[in-house]
Amino acid sequence: MQAITSLTSAFPRSEALVEATRDLDRGRTTPEAVQELYLRTEAEVARLEERLGLQPRTGGYLRWQDLFRPFAESWEGFTVGPLTRWFETNQFYRQPILHAPPARVAGAIASWLPLPPGASGPRKAILPGPYTFAGLLDNRSGETSEALTHRLGRLLAEEVQELRAAGYSAFQFQEPLLVYRPPEGARAEAVVAAYQALTTAAGGGTVAVWTYFGDAQNVWPLLNRLPVSLVGVDLSETDALALAPAPERRGLGLGVIDPRTSLVEDPAEVVRLARSIAERHHPTTLWIGSGAPLDLLPWEPATRKLHGLPAVRQGIDAASGAR
Amino acid sequence: MTDRLFPTQEIGSLMKPRWQLLGQRGEALDEAARADFVHWNDLLHFVPSDDPTLQKFLGDRSREVGAETVRDWAALFLLRYLEATGLDRVYDGEARRIEMYEYPVRQMKGFQFLGHVRSFDNKYYLKAAGTGEVRLDRPYHVEEFEFVRDHARAVPKLPITGPYTLADWSYNEYYLRRHEGWKGREVRRRAQRDFVVEIARQAIRPTLAALIEQGCRVIQIDEPAAGTHPQEAELVAEGFNAATDGLDAEFSMHICFSDYRPLFPALLEAKRCTQWAWEFANRDTDGRDGYEVLNLFREYGDTRQIGLGVLDPHRDEVESPERVKDRILRAVKILEDPRRIWVNPDCGLRTRRLEIAYAKLQNMDRGAKLARAEVAGTAG
The missing domain is CATH 3.20.20.210 (TIM Barrel)
Known part of the structure; x- marks a missing residue:
């Protein structure tokens, strides 16, 4: 089983972008200046994804x-x-x-x-x-x-x-x-x-289907019928251990970050839970990301939460013997 | 307070006049701002025309007047503005407030602001996390109320953000951290209850007590977040009860732009609430009866007062007196008791220009008069 950590939603706008877009609405800056800031901030998100090993790249969908x-x-x-x-x-x-x-x-x-055509990965x-x-x-x-x-x-x-x-x-x-x-x-x-x-x-x-804001238990039989590579569930809403085992040869997405609280998840606790879930569902791939969209948080707390993901990935890999 | 049928009341904030914004920032008034001030002062006489400070403000020395004086004038202006439209219950249009979340939270200990979250498009709000036990620094809105109390000719009604909304618009760290293990739905629900009730007990209730001590008799607790998580309606009620526990005043609960049906019957457990002041006109469109939802009160046998929203705050269209009357009479027909009905805008009119809001409020007063006459005629 391969564990992949990924941005699974739009990322929050930086405080600089908040200020710039507000200024744009008030006629205090130009669309060109805001566009330039978008490009710089998207590049910053792409660098964050690279640094934390989040893949595939998204660029954050700030615009x-x-x-x-x-x-x-x-x-x-x-x-x-x-x-x-x-x-x-x-x-x-x-x-x-x-x-x-x-x-x-x-x-x-x-x-x-958001990603420019030349972006790597x-x-x-x-x-x-x-x-x-x-x-x-x-x-x-x-x-x-x-x-x-x-x-x-x-x-x-x-x-x-x-x-x-x-x-x-x-x-x-x-x-x-x-x-x-x-x-x-x-x-x-x-x-x-x-x-x-x-x-x-x-x-x-x-092809991934990402669910959040509700319990996947309610619709699990239908989700299992979808001809997709993986289905993601929000662990703040869904008890994935209570779901019937997923179909063979399919991936599973785990929304382990809860953006409805700024409290940072404990990587060790996430690893324990993810391992138990993987043992039940035997996914080919495990995508790890946020359940609900990360832009429910401001930029800084969202970034802080993402910093826990490399430890989660390593913990799952170590447990499954992957290198 | 008032014996007449269909008494009228304000419900929230009004747009800040440009002269207030410029004056508070210590910037010179431009011609339009000056003309606007003169127009309203000629109409409402909120600053005596021979006041020497006024001469400075309207002349080329507006920077010397000072933010406090300008704020007082704005509060007095909006108080007279509301009174002039004939309202029975008034406030100051929240002239001194910027918004309804950040200010109260800044009066409390146990919160830390984390940054901006988008509400929609390029609109954001600063969001805090509850990182420690909630405690009140000092009761708030008290000086603001004292000013209104000292100047109001009609009965003052103070709006204050409710505990559920303050908790819902914050992140809950402290009370969530106290629960061990995975933070699933049930854990989050219990932690949120602790958060709401602590805000109510430790911050809102002492503030309400201080306001009542100063003579505040009518208080509107704003819970715009009440409809966000319908399954938490019980918690909205519990927060309301904890905030008002043992206090003697008239308390209403304002909710707007929500699906009300899922809030029943749990919300009705807010036992000290004497009036439900909700938005209805916004949903009352051609082909859709926005007041049909009042049937829920009949269905559940709740006979408390209704603050009936009859003006849509998001449209410039000025509702005619006849339309206001029709809406009131529609509510009478459903509730079968005209004495339960107060008349108000759906929500604060802060997004409407002051001339528009004024025209709407005037027609609200006229519409209430028409409804009174019609009910009296029917009764006779």
């Missing part, structure tokens, strides 16, 4: 105003809607409003990805999962939610193909809604079909 905004602003069929609470947090997203069946615009999403794209995307937008398109989930899966699959060509080898889909409001019946089947399209498009690349 994304929320998980859906690049899509709502660049794909056809959408407008950007009202502020809406982001699950049970004090954060809000602007709900995309879908007025017609959506259509992607070539190159648009790639331009939002394998790269991971973190994108909204089709079920969460379909479920959280305001659907005025006339399509059923099942058809929309399936359609978004196909459109995201086209993005995956484009990103593969740009050098991305891993694709993580954020699916908090899968565990917060599990699908049933035809909607569940639409989720399976959407992930079939995504896995086909990935062409042997890693």
